Amino acid sequence: MPGPAPSRRNERSRRAILTVALDLLTETGYSDLTVEAIAARAGVGKQTIYRWWRGKGAVILDALVDAAGDIALPDTGDLGADLRAVVRGTVAEFADPRLSATTRALTIETLADDELADQVRDRLLRPQLDAVRLRLRAGQRAGQVRGDVDLDQVIELLFGPVYHRWLLRTGPLTDAYADGVVELAMAAIAP
Amino acid sequence: MPGPAPSRRNERSRRAILTVALDLLTETGYSDLTVEAIAARAGVGKQTIYRWWRGKGAVILDALVDAAGDIALPDTGDLGADLRAVVRGTVAEFADPRLSATTRALTIETLADDELADQVRDRLLRPQLDAVRLRLRAGQRAGQVRGDVDLDQVIELLFGPVYHRWLLRTGPLTDAYADGVVELAMAAIAP
Amino acid sequence: MPGPAPSRRNERSRRAILTVALDLLTETGYSDLTVEAIAARAGVGKQTIYRWWRGKGAVILDALVDAAGDIALPDTGDLGADLRAVVRGTVAEFADPRLSATTRALTIETLADDELADQVRDRLLRPQLDAVRLRLRAGQRAGQVRGDVDLDQVIELLFGPVYHRWLLRTGPLTDAYADGVVELAMAAIAP
Amino acid sequence: MPGPAPSRRNERSRRAILTVALDLLTETGYSDLTVEAIAARAGVGKQTIYRWWRGKGAVILDALVDAAGDIALPDTGDLGADLRAVVRGTVAEFADPRLSATTRALTIETLADDELADQVRDRLLRPQLDAVRLRLRAGQRAGQVRGDVDLDQVIELLFGPVYHRWLLRTGPLTDAYADGVVELAMAAIAP
DNA sequence: ATCTAATCGAGACGGTACGTCGGGTCTTCGG
DNA sequence: CCGAAGACCCGACGTACCGTCTCGATTAGAT
Secondary structure (H helix, E strand, C coil): CCCCCCCCCCHHHHHHHHHHHHHHHHHHCHHHCCHHHHHHHHCCCHHHHHHHCCCHHHHHHHHHHHHCCCCCCCCCCCHHHHHHHHHHHHHHHHHCHHHHHHHHHHHHHHHCCHHHHHHHHHHHHHHHHHHHHHHHHHHHHCCCCCCCCCHHHHHHHHHHHHHHHHHHCCCCCCHHHHHHHHHHHHHHHCC | CCCCCCCCCCHHHHHHHHHHHHHHHHHHCHHHCCHHHHHHHHCCCHHHHHHHCCCHHHHHHHHHHHHCCCCCCCCCCCHHHHHHHHHHHHHHHHHCHHHHHHHHHHHHHHHHCHHHHHHHHHHHHHHHHHHHHHHHHHHHHCCCCCCCCCHHHHHHHHHHHHHHHHHHCCCCCCHHHHHHHHHHHHHHHCC | CCCCCCCCCCHHHHHHHHHHHHHHHHHHCHHHCCHHHHHHHHCCCHHHHHHHCCCHHHHHHHHHHHHCCCCCCCCCCCHHHHHHHHHHHHHHHHHCHHHHHHHHHHHHHHHCCHHHHHHHHHHHHHHHHHHHHHHHHHHHHCCCCCCCCCHHHHHHHHHHHHHHHHHHCCCCCCHHHHHHHHHHHHHHHCC | CCCCCCCCCCHHHHHHHHHHHHHHHHHHCHHHCCHHHHHHHHCCCHHHHHHHCCCHHHHHHHHHHHHCCCCCCCCCCCHHHHHHHHHHHHHHHHHCHHHHHHHHHHHHHHHCCHHHHHHHHHHHHHHHHHHHHHHHHHHHHCCCCCCCCCHHHHHHHHHHHHHHHHHHCCCCCCHHHHHHHHHHHHHHHCC
16 A cells, blocks of 8 residues: 655655744844745755745744644643633743744744635634644533633634734733733623 | 914825725725825825825824724613714724725724824724713713723623624625624623 | 667757757747747657757757768759859758748857857858768869869858848849859859 | 836846856856856846846847947958958957857857847847948948948858868968968959 | 024945856766 | 655745945036
């Protein structure tokens, strides 16, 4: 039983490109992230990038998907505590200039490319959000969440404010802020 | 007591530039919005744009600030109804491809230019959010909102989910959705 | 008695490459004659071309050498008539857009590659010119050509003008023109 | 009475481009003559080249036209001597590797671009050939040239062999060779 | 009612990056 | 074990815009 079509793709080049893309982003920011710069630093021809990706946006996405480990939320039984942990994580990510640069770049690309936007949602974010929904469903079964609330809406209730604050720079992104968001959300979904 | 420095600025050109910027955005999208295109269509030299704006981002911002009328939330006494109205408005704006194109473009520019981001927040969004906060404060005084909640957080609770869904394309942007968001938020802040 | 080193070269591929090269030249001209195009159309890997030729110039040369039959000038006894025949032939070749395309391509390659230039001279042109020299020598023996003229110079006197006119596009390439050239040349070498 | 439309073209850039083009040709040869290299060395944007020229071929042509001084053949009364002088000049030009590199490059471009070919003929060569024709006509009037010969054909008789030998590398390009060519041609046109 | 200097439309300029093409080399895999 | 297939690195192509910089030609304020 043969595996998938044996691609002749050069794995060394693929890794180099993804690594360099993230390096450039954290080092010099989005404005210096050009396909030419990636190719040059990775010791790769531009065509090798265009052969496998639609543009730098797709490269960043792949880099992040590659980097993102499996994310499973803990279930300590204390729903509030578990949510605080995950929201704190997201807030920290947005607060870190290094990590934030990546998100910023990907968001820009996403806003200008619908197809990329769909892939970012499906391949990068869906797994993370699904993990949260799983934890929420457990909480719902445990009676800590009203039975009639739409869990997807709860997810947006938890992360929407964080995105809002990050995008609009309307306030600090701290643990305390994360806790406040969770507290309000918990109030909204408590039975 | 003299007024501000009497500018020799050509008002006709200024109007043309702002109008053309929005036209191009809704007609052909962000990728075709270049300073050269604006100048050409507006019958204006490029220098006239760079003389008065830092770049196309600043032009869009000015165009939107110009277009945005005074926004004062109604106070019907029914806080939920009033919030539904405003959130429905925002959702409708994001759902409309034409209007959304403008927001999309400005968001891209914002993500790549910190100074512009600050101006967008202060000149474009703050007034809108302030109007909401005003209405919330009235509700708080009327005992419809718990006294200990941070109103800025409530605002994020209302609009964050909308931004989240718009940015990540995780679901439809409809009136029903707006109502759902408000309902959850109201549950979170009810005394 | 064994023949030459038994090459493992694929004759079918060799023929296909040479044929395709000439086809492409007459169909789409020099600018579309790329090694990649030849390989693709011939159903051959690029390496197979580079393995056996230095580049597309060498391919064209081989194709022409392959195509060029043995050329022996007739000797009707009338030197003028015989020369008219051969010069008319050359002029016709240059006048034909199809055949001319090949010459044009080979000339370009020749001008940029000294080694190729030598091979073109020795393998493609020398035999043709030698045939003319042979005829001239016969004429010289018959007393139709002055004994002191350098026959190589006469050859240039016959074909130089044709090349000149072809290269510089300074006039039509017709039989009448060919005859005129021969007439002048005959006047130059008549005893 | 106004002059021609006042072009805003930058003369300094124009000169730099033409100079650099010839420099590169004589220094490193045709294969290193790229539009990018010219632009870089001339301290000029590529667009400035493409704005005013169709490609590097047109640049070389302009450079040569610029460099070519007015060429008027001397008329010493001795037609043979005068022709020897001019043919020797052409032969020397072809023999000089430096100057020949320029001709080689322009010829390549010419063979691949019909429009350029016409311009080379009209702007660069015609003046030179016309000068020769003028001298020939004077000789004709003086009875040194048969009245029935086509002077354009005589010109080809003089220069054709030189081009032939240069292009095909069939022999040395020396003064003696030039003299031989003229001698033969003189024999062909003598009354 | 001039003067005069900022502003205007226009667009050339030096640059950077784009996305594509082809060159010549190297690797994989099927016949 | 050759050859088709084609990925690879590289360099140049010609184009699109960037933001700056002249150019006259208005043009509006101060004189």
